[in-house]
Amino acid sequence: MDSGWSLGRWQVTLYAVPNLPLIRAGDDLGSLICERASEDGFVFADGDVLVVASKVVSKAEGLLLRLADITPSTRAYELAQATGRDPRLCEVILQESAEVLGTNGRMIITRHRLGFHCTNAGVDRSNISPEYGAFAITLPRDPDASALAIRDVIRARAGRDVAVIISDSFGLPDRYGAIGLSVGLAGIRHVEERDMDNLFGQPTHSDLMLVDALAAAAMVLMGETGEARPVVVIRGVPYTRDESASFRGLLV
């Protein structure tokens, strides 16, 4: 079934790049994206926005940590006792945090070293197998740089000027589930200034957090963890291109 509409300022399309393999340390994520999109008949256009789940960026960047290699500090043992979590995982969370703000059941509420508040400093854990043991994975070291690297590969391979947003899922205090928000960006201004009419028909100015709205939108196709379909291309979004954009500008 074809959509039947033409793309314009009234329409936006989200496309999940299919058949990406499980990403491993050292993979060139930008090239894999170009290859799988091309195999699917997808042609990048100038102005496309790629939203990439942080988890696959971290995997490509080799940020899996074997918990057996981690030596917990005294503070990590205290956090483990308060939350019922593995002290080695707590140690990784501490190393990723600028500040621990408190605990709530098993959750450790942190200010991440990148500046935003999040649960467990964005650290996930999983057991691969009894043989390999338990691993933790952290957010990318510098998500703006990760986004820029993917943008550069797509410019080199596909000849197109795209924006890249690295997303992660964030919990909201009074709702179940999580929402996708940005943690890094390249090629797109961190805030979009828009002039429009308010509900009384008066012209008003608004600062739209477009990059966060795009990260949240991508979650519709990604799913919560973004692992099955970790790369979503969004087409038809008017945005301000910015070569020196930084995620830092989004934070209060």
Next chain:
Amino acid sequence: MDSGWSLGRWQVTLYAVPNLPLIRAGDDLGSLICERASEDGFVFADGDVLVVASKVVSKAEGLLLRLADITPSTRAYELAQATGRDPRLCEVILQESAEVLGTNGRMIITRHRLGFHCTNAGVDRSNISPEYGAFAITLPRDPDASALAIRDVIRARAGRDVAVIISDSFGLPDRYGAIGLSVGLAGIRHVEERDMDNLFGQPTHSDLMLVDALAAAAMVLMGETGEARPVVVIRGVPYTRDESASFRGLLV
């Protein structure tokens, strides 16, 4: 320019219904949506999800309050002193709140009577003119019922079975700007249970807050306040239909 892709599980399209008039009390929002979409050549399909900005729902439901008609309580005067806001606006905020959690500068942090935390109980104000004075507008009385009414009109007029989500913008404590989240829904289950592989290739179960992701996605076209393009149709989203769905299930 045509999108060139076929809709499927890898693609989602957002379409803003164009040329909606400024909504007035008593307007039949569902009928206006059908008329403007039809004039634009858009044909609703079963399974489409409509995201409707709460502001236009409130306007259609006549929820504009003239501040000159409001008599502030003692508590409203106290809040006005703490925040530098109009005591009559503070009175409206109090009436819309189950609980005032605190203040932060000019912001009044509330638990809304509908159960969620939000700034100023979702009450907006604006001056229409010196002649008409200042008005406040509240969230819909029962957003699930508002969503159901729009869904019923579209079923009656277009013969299609769609889901409807009423959205509002919510601030996040450590980021500039706001994100779109749901405040009411009809025809779509409040939580989407998905089975997928995690980043280690293991099958996992996740509860996706799809309705909030869709509300956030619509903001890409709506803009922050959702007033210029207050209705966005999202096509291609797999979701669980639920005739008795309620927003309440989303809240912790």
